[in-house]
Amino acid sequence: xxxxxxxxxxxxxxxxxxxxxxxxxxxxxxxxxxxxxxxxxxxxxxxxxxxxxxxxxxxxxxxxxxxxxxxxxxxxxxxxxxxxxxxxxxxxxxxxxxxxxxxxxxxxxxxxxxxxxxxxxxxxxxxxxxxxxxxxxxxxxxxxxxxxxxxxxxxxxxxxxxxxxxxxxxxxxxxxxxxxxxxxxxxxxxxxxxxxxxxxxxxxxxxxxxxxxxxxxxxxxxxxxxxxxxxxxxxxxxxxxxxxxxxxxxxxxxxxxxxxxxxxxx
Amino acid sequence: xxxxxxxxxxxxxxxxxxxxxxxxxxxxxxxxxxxxxxxxxxxxxxxxxxxxxxxxxxxxxxxxxxxxxxxxxxxxxxxxxxxxxxxxxxxxxxxxxxxxxxxxxxxxxxxxxxxxxxxxxxxxxxxxxxxxxxxxxxxxxxxxxxxxxxxxxxxxxxxxxxxxxxxxxxxxxxxxxxxxxxxxxxxxxxxxxxxxxxxxxxxxxxxxxxxxxxxxxxxxxxxxxxxxxxxxxxxxxxxxxxxxxxxxxxxxxxxxxxxxxxxxxxxxxxxxxxxxxxxxxxxxxxxxxxxxxxxxxxxxxxxxxxxxxxxxxxxxxxxxxxxxxxxxxxxxxxxxxxxxxxxxxxxxxxxxxxxxxxxxxxxxxxxxxxxxxxxxxxxxxxxxxxxxxxxxxxxxxx
Ligand SMILES: Cc1ncc(COP(=O)(O)O)c(C=O)c1O
Numbered sequence: 001x002x003x004x005x006x007x008x009x010x011x012x013x014x015x016x017x018x019x020x021x022x023x024x025x026x027x028x029x030x031x032x033x034x035x036x037x038x039x040x041x042x043x044x045x046x047x048x049x050x051x052x053x054x055x056x057x058x059x060x061x062x063x064x065x066x067x068x069x070x071x072x073x074x075x076x077x078x079x080x081x082x083x084x085x086x087x088x089x090x091x092x093x094x095x096x097x098x099x100x101x102x103x104x105x106x107x108x109x110x111x112x113x114x115x116x117x118x119x120x121x122x123x124x125x126x127x128x129x130x131x132x133x134x135x136x137x138x139x140x141x142x143x144x145x146x147x148x149x150x151x152x153x154x155x156x157x158x159x160x161x162x163x164x165x166x167x168x169x170x171x172x173x174x175x176x177x178x179x180x181x182x183x184x185x186x187x188x189x190x191x192x193x194x195x196x197x198x199x200x201x202x203x204x205x206x207x208x209x210x211x212x213x214x215x216x217x218x219x220x221x222x223x224x225x226x227x228x229x230x231x232x233x234x235x236x237x238x239x240x241x242x243x244x245x246x247x248x249x250x251x252x253x254x255x256x257x258x259x260x261x262x263x264x265x266x
Numbered sequence: 267x268x269x270x271x272x273x274x275x276x277x278x279x280x281x282x283x284x285x286x287x288x289x290x291x292x293x294x295x296x297x298x299x300x301x302x303x304x305x306x307x308x309x310x311x312x313x314x315x316x317x318x319x320x321x322x323x324x325x326x327x328x329x330x331x332x333x334x335x336x337x338x339x340x341x342x343x344x345x346x347x348x349x350x351x352x353x354x355x356x357x358x359x360x361x362x363x364x365x366x367x368x369x370x371x372x373x374x375x376x377x378x379x380x381x382x383x384x385x386x387x388x389x390x391x392x393x394x395x396x397x398x399x400x401x402x403x404x405x406x407x408x409x410x411x412x413x414x415x416x417x418x419x420x421x422x423x424x425x426x427x428x429x430x431x432x433x434x435x436x437x438x439x440x441x442x443x444x445x446x447x448x449x450x451x452x453x454x455x456x457x458x459x460x461x462x463x464x465x466x467x468x469x470x471x472x473x474x475x476x477x478x479x480x481x482x483x484x485x486x487x488x489x490x491x492x493x494x495x496x497x498x499x500x501x502x503x504x505x506x507x508x509x510x511x512x513x514x515x516x517x518x519x520x521x522x523x524x525x526x527x528x529x530x531x532x533x534x535x536x537x538x539x540x541x542x543x544x545x546x547x548x549x550x551x552x553x554x555x556x557x558x559x560x561x562x563x564x565x566x567x568x569x570x571x572x573x574x575x576x577x578x579x580x581x582x583x584x585x586x587x588x589x590x591x592x593x594x595x596x597x598x599x600x601x602x603x604x605x606x607x608x609x610x611x612x613x614x615x616x617x618x619x620x621x622x623x624x625x626x627x628x629x630x631x632x633x634x635x636x637x638x639x640x641x642x643x644x645x646x647x648x649x650x651x652x653x654x655x656x657x658x659x660x661x662x663x664x
Binding site: 054055056057058059060061065069072077078101102103104105106107108128129130131132133134151152153154156157158161165176179180181 | 277285286287288289290291293294295433434439443446447450451453454549550551552553555560562563564565566
């Protein structure tokens with residue numbers, strides 16, 4: 001069974017929810033990324049998402065965009081990111097997935113990307129710019145390799161289409177909370193819980209909500225509705241301080257923050 | 267396989283190229299746009315309204331002008347100019363923005379966003395929005411705001427908001443990124459009038475179809491004025507909309523040679539030019555699969571051109587299709603040759619071409635020299651050069 005499936009089977013059996021932080025690889029360098037991953041797992045994260053910096057990220061707001069720009073300014077390469085992950089994943093007790101643009105996967109070669117990521121201990125990929133109509137080839141490769149291909153549903157996705165996406169997605173289904181780009185929001189749409197609730201009745205696939213989540217209040221409100229919650233910009237914004245502040249302090253700050261969200265899950 | 271004019275398929279594929287690589291959030295709007303366009307295409311009332319605007323508002327048909335003194339200076343084939351520079355707002359861009367503004371209204375949307383490089387598409391969008399009472403926001407890179415200042419002024423006078431883009435190289439590519447992100451946030455109420463034959467399906471086919479009036483008129487005018495089709499047709503290629511509009515009606519006239527001219531910049535070194543069809547390879551950028559300048563990791567490369575409208579690392583998918591099918595030859599023209607052609611056309615014909623169009627003029631002059639006087643070359647003079655006068659003065663003074 002793919003590791004992400006194992007993770008959610010076990011969480012569901014224990015009636016627990018997942019907190020899944022997102023980090024940008026290489027911001028400001030890969031050594032720090034590795035340290036943050038270890039810290040996030042030590043604090044109780046259920047899964048880590050690693051963002052592969054991309055030059056033209058259309059789904060991302062200013063915080064993640066800026067982190068990608070900083071990482072790419074140091075000429076970071078995919079091979080180096082995977083090398084870092086290969087070194088760190090054996091010590092992590094939870095799965096890692098890459099958030100990666102299709103431009104990067106396609107250039108690398110679909111099969112080669114999946115093989116290289118898997119060799120680095122990565123359990124799956126979220127490809128934010130690959131709609132379900134274009135996934136057939138990558139999807140077939142991923143299924144054969146037991147590599148999860150997590151697909152996204154948004155508030156604008158019609159219901160029949162959401163079912164099609166759920167049928168094609170593996171690992172979990174990523175429910176995008178807002179119509180928009182990544183970034184912290186003070187308020188999330190009212191209809192969110194109902195929409196996710198409807199979808200959860202239609203599919204056995206775990207559903208995790210992401211985009212905009214940043215406070216323990218968000219977590220308290222949304223956790224009962226989903227299998228897991230994804231927190232990106234709020235983590236990346238804290239990590240960004242590593243360029244100017246002592247790294248120990250930043251690690252602790254990120255760790256404390258994520259722990260405060262995990263406490264709000266219960 | 268020979269190039270067909272019955273592309274793309276329903277998934278937006280021109281052969282292998284095109285498609286839709288965008289976040290799920292945009293899919294519904296793209297589907298709505300496809301559906302609305304499919305209806306509008308076959309709606310005589312829509313076509314009649316657009317034709318009426320093109321005639322009385324834009325001033326179409328634009329002339330096909332025999333540039334006798336320029337031809338004489340080259341000494342060879344006869345050069346004709348398809349005068350898109352004489353359109354209202356001074357470029358071909360208005361053909362597309364009026365069509366898409368009508369689609370915006372049909373979809374019940376009241377707000378429009380757009381990107382612009384040279385500012386011509388921004389002005390043409392602001393103009394269409396003023397004409398129809400639509401709110402308009404134009405994204406423009408800071409570097410382009412500097413080098414195309416007159417157009418920034420015009421957009422504001424026309425009631426548009428111009429949002430400076432400060433990310434990346436601060437040029438057209440970054441303006442498209444910002445427009446796409448803004449569309450992610452406002453897609454339920456806002457239409458994105460994309461300015462070239464790039465982006466996710468259905469933009470490449472919609473923009474091509476609205477620009478194809480250029481090629482259709484050229485065919486008719488050639489038959490009337492020359493008694494035959496031209497030997498050769500030349501157009502500059504940024505994203506590729508004026509070229510696609512000019513070439514598309516010619517695709518099945520296989521006796522006519524088609525030449526697309528990219529921005530050759532300073533040299534053929536990476537970073538010194540903006541010629542993905544000449545030096546790039548297939549990859550994904552801005553929602554479609556096409557030739558692009560990217561590194562071995564799939565990261566888009568910085569590019570350079572003296573012309574803001576050609577300063578773009580990607581190109582429309584149909585051009586990639588025509589290239590691989592061998593139907594169109596793509597070549598490039600250096601900054602200095604484009605500047606020299608600007609001068610030649612100004613001095614011999616009294617026409618200031620846009621720096622973008624100057625790339626096509628330069629290539630046509632070069633080709634004319636090697637062809638007999640009985641050959642005819644049509645150049646798509648995609649826009650007027652007033653917007654470039656100050657930047658050219660700056661470049662030639664230094
Ligand atoms: C006059 C003119 N020609 C050409 C272009 C390049 O665009 P395209 O290749 O889409 O025609 C521009 C773009 O700004 C332009 O203003």
